[in-house]
Amino acid sequence: MTVEGFTVFAGAALFVLMLPALYRVAVGPTSFDRLVAVNVIGTKTAVLLVVIGTLFGRLDMFVDFALAYALLNFVASLAVARYLNRTRSMPAKKPAKRRTPRKKKARAS
Amino acid sequence: MYPFLIFFLLLLNWVAFSGKFDAFHLGLGAFSALVVTLLSQDLLFSDRKKSLGDRLSEAGRFLRYALWLLWQIALANVHVFKLAITGSGQAEIAPKVVTFKTKLKSDFAKFVFANSITLTPGTITIALRGNEFLVHAISEATAKDLATGEMERRVAEVFEPEVAV
Amino acid sequence: MSMDVADSFVGGFSLDLGFLAEASVETIHSGLSALDVCGMILASVGLVFFLGAAVGLYRFPDFYTRMHAAGKGDTLSSLLILLGFGLITLDDFSMVGWLLVVKLLAIVLFIMLTSPTSTHALMRAGFEDGVEPVTKGSSSKNTKKEGES
């Protein structure tokens, strides 16, 4: 088994292992599940970029891509998490179960 | 004093990024590091009263802590792997939410402690308000591990040797 | 993961991916050095851990437990795979090669710092939004269903 064969295998394996995460993105059930899965796929895409860089023999270029991708992935997941943390479920959808923010805070602390 | 330290660290960072040692690129690096220092040096090292010697020994202790943490992360992954793959692991899943108070004082120590909790076996920090931690543990055993307070002691040794028990 | 499976897998793709092989023929040498073997072992272990994370993401009962799989399986497997490929690329111990490893370490550090943070941020957002954690004895039907979040 050559280095090159292993690299192709690793890339393919990374891609195949992203599929369960993709299933989570599609199925949910909550939007947070989707976000976790998207986050995992994002991190692994950064790793996949390094694998592709090894394959093309230009890792010096691809590490920069990977770093930038990891950075933007962090910004994205943080943005969505903060957005969901600062807004609440719309009351129209399920008024009975909606807690007030104050009560939630009491429960969290 | 601290701005100079930050400038030096950023310059070191630039050399690692750039990998070019000609005068032109190093000059660009010095200029960039200067601009970044001016732009956002207030973000690093929030506690400016500590002396540089203290910082250095703190960094040394942190390195030792990081090695221990790396080992814990490896354990965490084996643990998750076991829970995910094996049938007995599936049965072991008994999530619970734990609250406890910490003795750590400084924000940065609390931050390191919270992220260490997240990285180690079966526990994730949900929220952190004042001295109170809210932790989600995936099984009974991991919740017990947390209750021993070993990690908190180690973090305290790194950042607040005077508080450490 | 058995090696012959991997070989046949690669072999099956070699026709389609022929251009990749051409592109990398000069840059990746054919022989296996000790470093290459170390790197391949590290990357394989990383892939195994990622398998654990992926299966956990699929099988765990609720959002919080899936978070455990995602937050942890992600960090160590990324670290191992990146370091593995760093070792594979580090052939000649030149300055450039070492700087490459330093950059890979920077990515690793970055992931180590950001992964628990985004895990925590998502966890907190979910908790404060009222997603019920599954506890012992209850089934996964307690978790919030689509459309309420």
Place this chain on the structure above:
Amino acid sequence: MKKIALAVTVLTGILLLYAAQDFPAWGDLQSPASASPVSKHFIADTGVDTEVPNMVTAVLADYRGFDTMFETVVIFIAGIAIIGILRRTGADADAPALKRENEIAAEPDLIVTNTVRLLVPVIQLFAFYVLAHGHVSPGGGFQGGVIMGASFILVALAWDLPKAMDRLSVDRAVMLAGVGILIYAGIGLFSMLLGGEFLDYAELSHVLPVSREMARYHAMLGVEIGVAFTVTAVMFAIYANLSTRGRLEGGL
């Protein structure tokens, strides 16, 4: 509805994959792109003309500099348009801030803020690195600007918008965006004043102590810096206005 969407997506994917078969092979010398004399010229002469190892940057910032300048202007206009639509002016400006009905106040999270504290300087340095090494590796003004803008957005995400606006207020961002275009056009105009054509950087060798080729190299860095200014400022201004519906306070 979801099923129709899925069907459309899958169908489009199949269509695209089918179309991809007609692509010329990777690195095919006979493909139209490779066969044209223009690409032969770029491949052969970029290094000689400009001393820039990265052909893409040379094409974007030098051979096709005019196009890139107006791309930067397009970004500027996009930013101005979003601010113009969202900003509250006149009687509107004094009205109490609009709240989303489902919005609550959330204090900054200690873990997130500490991570961002550690990351932002490094990210900004990385942005400068991407900007300054656009000649050698992939990168340049647009990419560096986006990363720089992301660093300010991170500050706004971790604390709230006012904390980020202490560093870069929206007014100053708009000014900065204009300055970026002025830098780009100014370099072009300056080379015109020195006797060349608009954006003919080689003429700058009259004032810079370097050869004509190196003058093009350095001028490209100059215009990239202009692009980075504009992109950084517009990224942040768009985020600030979109995330708060133009009222520029509170968090995301």
